[in-house]
Structures are given as structure tokens and as C-alpha cells.
Amino acid sequence: MDQILSNIKIQINDKLYVKDPETSTLGKKIIEESIILIDSIGFEDFTFKKLGEKIGSNESSIYRYFENKHKLLVYLSSWYWSWMEYRLVFATSNYSDSWEKLKKAISIVTEKVEDDQKTLHINESILNKIIIAEFTKTFHTKEVDQENKEGFYFIYKRVINRITTIINEVNPDYGFSKSLASNIVEGALHQHFLKDHMKTITDCNQDISPTHFYFDLIEKILKK
Amino acid sequence: MDQILSNIKIQINDKLYVKDPETSTLGKKIIEESIILIDSIGFEDFTFKKLGEKIGSNESSIYRYFENKHKLLVYLSSWYWSWMEYRLVFATSNYSDSWEKLKKAISIVTEKVEDDQKTLHINESILNKIIIAEFTKTFHTKEVDQENKEGFYFIYKRVINRITTIINEVNPDYGFSKSLASNIVEGALHQHFLKDHMKTITDCNQDISPTHFYFDLIEKILKK
DNA sequence: TCTTTTTTGAAAGTATTACTGTTATATTTG
């Protein structure tokens, strides 16, 4: 598994970058340090100038990789969902029982993320924190329809569709498999946010994870 | 009911404004036109300068009401949830059957919003569109914990808590009433967004509303 | 109604952001 994972290259829509950051040291440094900087100061205060200072590079050099910080965030999000999809496909491929497969899939997309040591320049645990705090900003824009057409959210939608398919396997009579899948993926991010910042409106905490909540939920909704 | 509604004044946390916009013509114009302008160009491109031009006022006059556009958005959101809460309390007060009460509550927070003619300067239908597209930005910031302490999200949380209480009435044995309530409120906004911008990952459309999806969901989760 | 207070508008000013363009230097590749 390690071998296989270390060999995959996560494919990102090439409209998201000017120059592929995976092809150079500076590019990888931009990715690595932007994750840390966005997590640390938040996307609103994050600028290419600050990132340049942090990595000892000039602002204009970063612009040769990404048109603007929005596209960088969409790039990071695509990377995250692509990595998620890989784990999802890998972890669910060996199940014959669709219920167990669904539980595995749900746990993958709802659990807290640990750093994947196989990807050297990307800290998935911090990237997960960014996704929780900033992902909705990638599509809550006036350009969403245009960018959706250009495929900016393709991998994210494919993750949702994979879960939808498993839901349909578990219970073909259930009429809202797509909404349930999108609700769980988005809702889990939200529950993680609430447990850190608005504890009074969630049951999730150190002991009860969003995974618990959604396991219980799918059991009640889908099991006959 | 009209009488009662026309007499209530929606109370907003006074830390959200420098001067209460409800106390002057200009203030009300700022609220009225900011809703239209944010909906039309999106929150990112919205500036006090553009709003000033639109209402024939100077930028600096708007700064006398709101410190910055973030606080204006939190103000508009608070107004929205306060108005929601009012409708929620009013519509559910007469039910003796808690199941019917819950259904009524869910339909109020998940249905598409029509303009409330009783509030002259606020178009709730457009405000609802802003909430769908921009509300998560009010708390997805680095200042969320501080602003939460200052009560910026108090009314929103109270709406969630009211729904939580009704869920507990319906089924006291269900262990995730808070997460279910926060999931439904946030999830409904998300499903509305998806039906307009990412149709492939939702079952909601012109015929099937988010309300249908969540009615079915609570029935399966809470009914014994 | 007259005066005082408050509100608003106009304009100027500042620091920062979000870029673009140019040129020299450093690095890589063939």
C-alpha cells in the first residue's frame, strides 16, 4: 500500500495554476508553506507578499505559479479531495458487504485527518483544518458557475458521487442519496468546526466525533 | 398577527454597529441597499464606496454606522435569524403535538423565503439569498472565538437551540439532537446552494425541496 | 422660532492589497 500510495500523483485541473507547482522546489515550497500560513493567519489576511517573505521568495515569483490566492485555495482543496478520493477508493475496494463499505467511506470523510507521511511537502492534518475553515469560500463566489464549468470542483463532486453510489447499493429505495451524501460530507466539516468554536450547538466533542453522529444517522435512515 | 409582527422590533447586538441604522433614514437605506448590492455583486466585491455611490451618500457616512463590511454582514445575518426566530416561535406556539410542531419548525428554517411585506426596508427573499451564499463567511474567520464571546452569533445559536428542544420533545432518547438541529439548519442552506449551482450532487430541484429531504430524514431518525 | 446639537457630505490623506512589468542574476538543460 505504501508503495502504491507513494507512486500516485495527484492530478489537479491545470486551469488552477499558471505553472504546475509540483515541477519545482519553489512550487512545492509554495504549497507547503501556504498551507501553514493560511492555517495560521486565515485566508482573508493571507497574501502572496507575506508568503514570499516566509519562504524567502519574491511576491512576483509566486504569481508565476498562481494567478491569485483564490486559485491557490481551490488548488489546495482539489488536492485534498483528490487525496481523500484515493483513500476512499483504496479503503473501500475490498468490501463485499455494502453496509460495511459505506461505514468505511463515511469514517474516511468524517474523521479527523492525520498527516500522511507519504506526501513530504503536504501536511494533511493542517490542510484538513483549512478545508474545515475555508473550503466553502472556494465556491461561495459570484464566479461559481463559470468555475464549476471549468471543472474547479470536479474532484469534490466525484467524491460525493462515490458515496452516493455506495448509499444506493445499501438501500436502492432511498430517494435522497445525493443530498444525503453531500449533506454528510459538508455537514461533517461543519460539525468539526462547531466542536471547536460553537460547542453549544453540537453534540460532538472529544469523545463523540462527527463520525459517531453520522454512523447513527445512516443506520436510522438506510437500514431496513 | 400582522399587528403583532408590525410592532416587534428586531433586537440586534449593539456591538455590531457604531450607530443603530434603524434610528435614521440613511441607516435604513444602508440596510436596504446593502442587501441588494451584496446579492448583486457578491460580498467580496462589495465595498462601502460602491454602496455610497448607489445610495448617493459618502463612504464616510456609512462608516459612521458600521465599522466595516464584515460587521454589516453579521448585522444582516443577525437580523435574518432574529426574524426567523420570530416566525419560528409564532408558528410553533399553538401545537400540542410535538411532531407536528417539529415539522412546522423544520419547514420554516428550510423553505425558500418570500419577502415579508411587513418590514418595509428589508427584502427577506433577497436576504435569504445572501444567507445561503455568504452566511458561513461571518464565522469562518480568525476572530470567531472573540466575536462569539461578544455575542455576534447569539441569535443564530438560539434558533438552533429552539429546534433542539423540539427534537428532544419528539424523541427524548435520541442522542444527537444538537448536531441534528445544527446539521439541518446549515444543511438546508447548503442544499439550496447546490440546487442552484451544483445540481449533480443534490436531489433537490424545483419539485423536491430541501424541506422534503429533511422531513423524510427526521421521520426516519426520530419516529419510533 | 431661534439656537444648539447632531448628522451628513465632500475632499484629502494613509497604508495595504493585488496585482503587472522590467531587468539583472542565478540555475538548469541540452
Add this chain to the structure above:
DNA sequence: CAAATATAACAGTAATACTTTCAAAAAAGA
């Protein structure tokens, strides 16, 4: 080693997100 490419440094622009000052207009109070 030469040519091509990548990067750094710097200058420059338009817009943003404010703040300040001052005068005019409007509202409130006596």
C-alpha cells in the same frame, strides 16, 4: 559551455479599507 529558463529585486498602478477634517444641512430643544 551556451542557451534557455527560472527567480529575485524593484518600480509602478489602481483599488481597497479605512481615518481625518471641515463645512453645510438637518433635527432637536428651549
